[in-house]
Amino acid sequence: MHDIRFIRENPDDFDAALARRGLEPLAGKLRTLDEQRRLLTTQLQEAQSRRNEASKAIGQAMSQGDKERAEALKAEVAEIKAMMPGLEEQEKALGEELNAALAIIPNLPADDVPQGEDESDNVEVSSWGEKRDFAFTPLEHADLAPPLGMDFETGTKLSGARFTFLRGDMARLHRAIAQFMLDQQTRENGYTECNPPVLVNDDAMFGTDKLPKFAEDSFRTTDNRWLIPTSEVSLTASVAGEIIDDLAEPLRLTAHTLCFRSEAGSAGKDTRGFIRQHQFEKVELVSICKPEDSEAEHERMTACAEGILQALDLPYRKVLLCTGDMGFGARKTYDLEVWLPGQGAYREISSCSNTGAFQARRMNTRYRPEGGKKTDFVHTLNGSGLAVGRTLVAVLENYQEEDGSVIVPDVLAPYMGGVEILRSRQ
CATH class of the missing domain: 1.10.287.40 (Serine-tRNA synthetase, tRNA binding domain)
Structure with missing residues (x-):
């Protein structure tokens, strides 16, 4: 607002x-x-x-x-x-x-956001990692994963298009990725783990700028609650209407939740595979801080998301979004795009945004500086740390072997109960 x-x-x-x-x-x-x-x-x-x-x-x-x-x-x-x-x-x-x-007016872009019309005008800030040199032609995950337990047919039978049923070690690897992310963000990066509701009311959706503009992109229940499109909604709205004392240090929250999106505007996009689902999981990062801290917090949050990709040894690039590609509530956004060798392309795996006071005004969330009487609006930030399903896709494509198996990354081994390689279930 x-x-x-x-x-x-x-x-x-x-x-x-x-x-x-x-x-x-x-x-x-x-x-x-x-x-x-x-x-x-x-x-x-x-x-x-x-x-x-x-x-x-x-x-x-x-x-x-x-x-x-x-x-x-x-x-x-x-x-x-x-x-x-x-x-x-x-x-x-x-x-x-x-x-x-x-x-219904979007946030104003920060001064250093590049001018542009669409993703072709985004600016690559940096890149990390070496792309693997395969001795064979790597497969896309949609072709590689079904024998390993990524069951698209059963997901479609149960729920329709853009739903997937994971089985066996594939399901365990998906869970392992989420657990690793949570441990990294809480133990190493100082985020407080939360387990918030995935059903929220109109106020929570409006306060985090998902209503009224994006109503058609979300699922609504018969009792007028909303299935969250991201736990940014639950985590950020948890401080709605509050006056937070001091905020000497940013309030940093994280959660691993189910997320739901109707994908109303993505007809025909990513119809194959696990990239764009109606139901998916994310480890979300949210920060609430003083206005003067938000730029540094944005850089820190993005680095925390990058750390997951680096620990998994997944090549990626960091992109600064232009004015035409930036989200409605953001004043500045970095996208992290992971390299998918099967597709031969970089694909978004995290989006980290500084919304400034835009959400805080909608939620009426303020802070009181230490020793002061006057209050001011907080700044809020959100980012994926990371999207679990897309990280699974990146692991499958980057760690695949010629025989169709997939090596489990070393950092995920403690979560896999001794499973080191995903092999065909067929």
């Missing part, structure tokens, strides 16, 4: 930032709504003040025996009382219209 005071005082800067997002100027419309609402607020305050004065004057007129003045004042009070509900209704309607307009 945007600060209407900033728009009121900096309309040209606001519109210039929107232009970087490819949007038409909106400051004029928003300021008009704001002025109309503020005018009604002033009229209400003046009417309330005059009603109080007149009510007090009635008693004085009566005590002085001035019945004519008292009756006139009573008539004035009655007129004000009759007028106020209409003003209140108009003020409420304008406030709702203004908030609705603000709620």
Whole structure:
């Protein structure tokens, strides 16, 4: 959510930032709504003040025996009382219209975000790792994995397209990856492990900028709860409406959860394999911090996600998203793209975003500096640390052998109960 005071005082800067997002100027419309609402607020305050004065004057007129003045004042009070509900209704309607307009405007990009229209304009910041030199033609995971226990047919039979049934050591490897990620983020990187609900209410979704714009991308239950698209929603919304004391150190939270997405806008994309599922798992990273700490926290969070890929020895690149490819709530985003030799391409495996105060305003989450009385909005950040299914895909493609088996990475061995190689179940 945007600060209407900033728009009121900096309309040209606001519109210039929107232009970087490819949007038409909106400051004029928003300021008009704001002025109309503020005018009604002033009229209400003046009417309330005059009603109080007149009510007090009635008693004085009566005590002085001035019945004519008292009756006139009573008539004035009655007129004000009759007028106020209409003003209140108009003020409420304008406030709702203004908030609705603000709620669908994306966050403003940070100054160092590159200008661009789509992913082709993203900027590679760095790369890590050596791509394996295969003595054979590596397979895509969709061709390699079924004999090893990645059962697409049963998933489709049970639930339809974009669902998968994992069996045996494949299921164990998937679990091992998630457990390794959680241990790394909690023991090494200082995140607090959480086990949050995966069903949330409208407020949680709105506060984390998933509503109203992305309603069609999420699943809704018959009792009007939402299945989370990411535990960013649950973790970030856990501090909604709060005033956090001090925040000398960022609040860092992590969770491994199921996630659900309708993939409404991805028709025809990644229909084969395990890349784009309706139900998937992620280890999410969330930070809540002071505004002056958020840039450094963004770099730290991204490094924590990179550490998982490095520990698994998976080649990847770090990409700074351009204005046209950045998410709705983000002011700056790094994507980590892992190398998939079967596809011969880099694919996104983590997205780490600094949303600034955008979500905090929607949630009304503030902090109070130590020794201070005035509060300010926190900054929130979120990132994948990592997407479990996509990491499984990367392990399968990068650690495959010519006979169709897959070597278990060394760091996952403690979680695999002695299983060192995935072999065909057929």
